[in-house]
Amino acid sequence: MPQGLELDNLISVIVPCRNERQHIDAFCNSALLQELPAGWRMEVLIADGDSDDGTREHLMQRCAADPRLVLVDNPGRIVSTGLNACIARARGGTIARMDVHSQFAPDYLAQCIEALERTSADNVGGPWVAQGTGPTGAAIAAAFQCRWVVGGARSRDVQYEGEVDTVYLGCWPRGVFDRFGLFDEALVRNQDDEHNLRMRLGGARIWQSSRIHSTYHPRNSLRHLFAQQRQYGYWRPFVMRKHGQPGSVRQLVPAAFVAAAVGAAAASPWSAWPLAALGIAYAGYLLAASVAAARSARNGGLLPRLPGTIAAFHVGYGLGTWRGLWDIARSRAPSSDFARITR
Template sequence: MSETLLLSVVAPCRNERAHIDAFCDAVLAQVLPPGWAMEVLIADGESDDGTRERLLERCGQDVRLALVPNPGRIVSTGLNACIARARGSVIARLDLHTRYAGDYLAQCLAALDRSGADNVGGPWVAEGEGPMGEAIAAAFQSRWVVGGARSRDVGFEGEVDSVYLGCWPRSSFERFGGFDDALVRNQDDEHNLRLRLAGGRIWQSARIRSSYRPRGSLRQLFAQQRQYGYWRPFVMRKHGQPGSLRQLVPALFVAALVLCVLLLPWTAKALASLLLAYGAYAAVASVLAARRGGSRLLPRLPLVIAAFHLGYGIGSWQGLWDLAWRGAPSPAFARLTR
């Protein structure tokens, strides 16, 4: 296999026994352009549910699959371990909880070729399972919930500030470095921010199609968003700025709520106005989000939207507290939530 025509697929995982076979089958079924070959590097974060054993079996059945040890157990260390071992001139990241069009990797290669960008990817499309999962997916896809992020726009083609998953020429990692091993979450956002600050370009193509399975309960969603928010201040400390201003809005909302509560009864009217305004916003945003999944999602959407914003905002303040008083992240946030 010529190095210039080898695509390295990298994927971190931990305790994914229920999903590993479907993932391997899907990625091995990808149709590549003529002249391209593929290697698939899966970093196992010391799984204890049988994932590693099943991976070893699959690797013995197909030489394109390889298991990469990930003693760090988190996404960033797993990605870096795979990238260090990768031999391809192009490196594409995949996720075990995402479904991919049969030409997903071929379209990534095509987008790199026509855009000349340093990182390419498709829109981040969520497809939930069950009533609550569908409501979470509808909110996830709504610009009125996530702040108009281009990465959720299924029809957009052009430059963006961040992209789902990613596909890079090897030269991008040589130029911008790998993922930050200190970040449990937001390692992809940080890498994209670092890439842009150094003059790199990120390109989104609507032809790169995939669908992501989001969390299926309010508890899981809140925990996920709190963890995303928690790691945001550590990214800001590193670069002196957020990836985008919309990432600060949930923290400001939570701060306003807490301040009004602490200053009661003098702020009773302000608190009532704030809650009324947010309630009206959540109602309108729910109606707009329900256009994707139907009116049956409406009863759940206000709670889903609140879980998105309060989880992220509370997590951001917890991260800021630990950054200011501990100077380091808390071990409680060092474990991925699912």
């Protein structure tokens, strides 16, 4: 869109999706129920990445029934290309990201608008709150929410209000994308973290508001969780290569643990003590973190499932990080094995 044609009282919601037939109706309903401040309007741009499960055909029907919904083509099929395709079509002076696998409070967008006006920040969002389905999904959500598991990330703290290094989803004045550029289409994962890092390095402020409420539905199997975390870990070194630093030190901890485990195992023919000591220490950590996560979730029945769940988070991410570092060290292009969005 040519600069200057955006509408100040229009908020453009940008949403990437691919093969989301089971979830797209719930998302559209949640988005269309948003209660905007007086005088504000919205458009919801949904970038479909060549879905082949009926999502696209259903979206076409929903868009025909409500002009606030707009279908956008995303031939790149990944999140970053979908977000950029939506931004290119957006007409609003304010841009907010939503996710198909999240549910949003009716005042979600109104609180985003209020936070931008109140803080003059360059990006605002709410805490990242997970709610799983089934016993395994509930354990994944409990681990996801626990500070002991995620290294104290403020994004999981529902009470925190203030500046952060990254924020869930995001809401920006349109001019932010003119100043700092669009999302990096070379990244299949971590494109939001990279964009926030790029903004912070350029002097931008990112703000988390405890008044902005949404609920994220995570994976509901350990296999899918492991694949997701391995993919997140794989793309982290590519962000580090671009900027010469990680988004935060906690993102390197899983890789350090995997390296320590491999080193201790390699030394075991000469001495079993390093591997035994690491195993005992990590078992103690898993127990303590599992108790903390179960207590935070107020569900003691999750305790037997939590050690394996937490290990899947850490080992998957750590292995993925080392694979990404290996590909970079060999000057290889990113592996096609990690180029498809997993769910």
